Amino acid sequence: MNGLNQLLKKLIRNGTGRKRFVMALLGLSVAMLLILAAVQIQADYNELLLSKSNQDSIANFLVLNRALTDQTIGATTLADSDINDLKKQPFVESVGTLTPSRFKASIQSNSDRFPFFTDIAFESVPDDFIDVTSKDWKWTETDAFVPIIAPNMFLDFYNFQFSFSQNLPQLTHSVVKMIVFKVNVYGPGGIISFNGRVVGFSDRVSSLLVPEEFMRWGNTHFGKNQDAKPSRVIIKTKDPGNPELAKYLQSKQLVTDTEKTRFSRYRQVVDIVVNISWLSGAVMLVFALLVFTLFIQLTIASSKEEIMLLITLGASPKQLRKFLMRQFFPVNLVIIIVALVIITILQFTIHNILKNQNIFIPALPSVYTFLTAFLVVTVIWWVNRATIGNYISSN
Amino acid sequence: MTITFRHLVPIPLKERFLQRSSGIWNTDTSFLPGEYIKIKAPSGTGKTTLVHTIYQLRNDYEGTVLFDDTPVRKLKGDELAAVRQQKISVIFQDLRLFANLTARENIELKRVLQEPYYPKEMIDTMAAELGITHILEQRAGVCSYGEQQRVAIIRALIQPFSWLIMDEPFSHLDNDNISKAASLIHRECAKRGAGLVITDLEHDSHFTYTKELNL
Incomplete structure (x- = not known):
């Protein structure tokens, strides 16, 4: 051939x-x-x-809330249908609701050498969404001790701004974790006090977190509005830079940390x-x-x-x-x-x-x-x- | 392989052929395996038309041509090529050599187109017998017509076949060369048990014919 x-x-x-x-x-x-x-x-x-x-572990969790505009003032709650719809999106792995405290509370120093007092509000979130592991992160009605997770941002704010202006010492994570303070919860029958301590710091949610059990107890016994809907949710996503996610949030008028979604x-x-x-x-x-x-x-x-x-x-x-x-x-x-x-x-x-x-x-x-x-x-x-x-x- | 004709009439020549009798046109006849058939006819009576019809180069005819039981008309593409490679070898009146290939390449092409029937050396043997060894490496286009005719004869004999169809194959050869070519052709046909069909203007005795037909 x-x-x-x-x-x-x-x-x-x-x-x-x-x-x-x-x-x-x-x-x-x-x-x-x-x-x-x-x-x-x-x-x-x-x-x-x-x-x-x-992968960047922080970026996988996003806290969402309604965009606050002149129109949405006072109406920022998320309906069950909104949350269910969110759960159905392919880019959402799981959704957790953030429950705000609906009772009045304050924290107060136990020591005279380092006095402080401030009104405070807490939030709670399902444990799956928390990036702090601590053996103290639990609460039952018999406990007099309430663990708290604080945002890193708070401590940064204190260490790099507040301490300078007030001539106070800077505090490391471990020092803060050692400080025991008083947590006061105000109810119709008077004040109930607990011992509180920061057990960890988180980058994920920018609020003071308490265990869900404590929140449920507090809201049940002292809360004003019993069946209040959540205003904020936290979602777990594989890919916060997904343009689909950004598009979805925009269409539903939801906002989140834009730093995390800017990648889209x-x-x-x-x-x-x-x-x-x-x-x-x-x-x-x-x-x-x-x-x-x-x-x-x-x-x-x-x-x-x-x-x-x-x-x-x-x-x-x-x-x-x-x-x-x-x-x-x-x-x-x-x-x-x-x-x-x-x-x-x-x-x-x-x-x-x-x-x-x-x-x-x-x-x-x-x-x-x-x-x-x-x-x-x-x-x-x-x-x-x-x-x-x-x-x-x-x- | 038997070649059978049933009322074959070429359409362009229809009017003329229907008016007179002929050994092939508009009648039933068969070429049986191994027969030596001479077709004698004056110019313009359709010798080349017949050769081209058998070789399936043209389709403009009425009636049927059969190879055994297969109508030639139905042969297409690869099937037709297989027939041309294995069953029917042809020497065209106009020779149809590739002018740009050498004489040897022209023959070699036909040798290797299918599983070769003969080894390469056979080209030299046949060329020597017909006296064209000296032009084997020349381009076919520059060879004389007589030389080209002998190249075409060898090309037709280098392949396997059961029918050799020749259209005035000796027109430009002298008697000496004709008898050399005829004896080579006879030998090759006998070797294969093949039949031959030769067309010419005149009566001749190049071969011992089993059948002589007038067109």
């Missing part, structure tokens, strides 16, 4: 359009690179968003870039395939007489198709392999550069990139085959 191919090569020349051939190949190469790069960027991006090594802006920009890359790659692929197809047609047309005589002499359409495929298809494989090699080199280089900045992407291109390459090869194979098939049988 080798001898036959050599003779056919002599008869069916593709020298007629060298320039066009090179152009078509160039177009195909660029298209291939763009498409594979788009897939790889998307894969890397997903990796950055979802992999453990890149960048995400949208990257999504657009990836889409443009996709689209231009796809358009280029279509054009390159078109030019390539024309090139095949041109070669067949310019060797029309030879092909006719070959068929007259008994060359089968199958033999000719096979020969033409062997003429045109392998160069596509070369292009794909070169494109994959370039992508691999780029990925490896970027991997090394980003590693120094503590951003981790895989050293090798993703499986999806290879799958895409395979898919594109299949498409090209099919287009080549169809073109050759059409033209051989029409001759």
Whole structure:
């Protein structure tokens, strides 16, 4: 069969359009690179968003409340339907309601050396949403001790502003955790006092947290409005930068810590870039395939007489198709392999550069990139085959 | 393989053929395996038309041509190619060589188009027998017509076949070369148990014919 191919090569020349051939190949190469790069960027991006090594634990919890505007003043409670709807969203893993204290309370220093007194309000949240582990984090009605979790922000505020203005000492976490103070709860029958102590600091919820049991007890016995609805919820999400989440919050007029969702802006920009890359790659692929197809047609047309005589002499359409495929298809494989090699080199280089900045992407291109390459090869194979098939049988 | 004709009439020549009697046109006849058939006819009576019809190069006829039980008309694409590679070999009146290939390449192409019937060396053996060894490496386009005719003969003989169809194959050969070619052709047909069909203007005795037909 080798001898036959050599003779056919002599008869069916593709020298007629060298320039066009090179152009078509160039177009195909660029298209291939763009498409594979788009897939790889998307894969890397997903990796950055979802992999453990890149995740920021704080960002996974968001506290939501209604945007407070002139219209919503006094009507910021969230209905059950709102919360159920939130639970149904794909980007929400779980929802916890924050229960505010509806009783009056204050805290007060036990020591004269370090006196303080302030009215205070608490909030409680299901234990699953708390990022502090402490063996003291529990309360029953018989306990005289109430554990409290304070926001880091409060202590920062004290240490870096308040202490300077009041000429007070700065306090570390461990010192604060040692201070026992009095927690007063005001009820119709007078004041009930507990011992209180900060058992941990949290970045998650910016309020003083008490165990849910204490809150339930306090609200049941001293609360004014028994079936009050919550105004704030905390959600757990895999991806606070998800643009869907940002869109949902906006449509429901909910607000959260924008610092945490700001990433969604960048995400949208990257999504657009990836889409443009996709689209231009796809358009280029279509054009390159078109030019390539024309090139095949041109070669067949310019060797029309030879092909006719070959068929007259008994060359089968199958033999000719096979020969033409062997003429045109392998160069596509070369292009794909070169494109994959370039992508691999780029990925490896970027991997090394980003590693120094503590951003981790895989050293090798993703499986999806290879799958895409395979898919594109299949498409090209099919287009080549169809073109050759059409033209051989029409001759 | 038996070639059967049933009321075959080429459409372009229909008017003329229906008015006179003929050994093939508008009648029923068969070429049986291994027969040597001479078709004698003056110019313009459809010799080449007949060859092209058998070889399925044209379809503009009424009636039927059968290869055994298969209507030739139904053969298409790869099936037809298989027949041309294995069953029927042809020498065209206009030879149909690739002008840009050498004489050897022209023959070699037909040799390797299917599973080769003969080894490569057979080309040299046959070329020597017909006296064209010296032009084997020349482009076919620059060979004389007589040389090209002999190249076409060898090309037809290098492949397997059960019928050899020849359309005035010796028109440009002298008597000496004709008898060399005829004996080579006879030998190759006998070897394969193949039949042959030869068309010519005049009566001849190149072969021992089993049937002579007038068109």
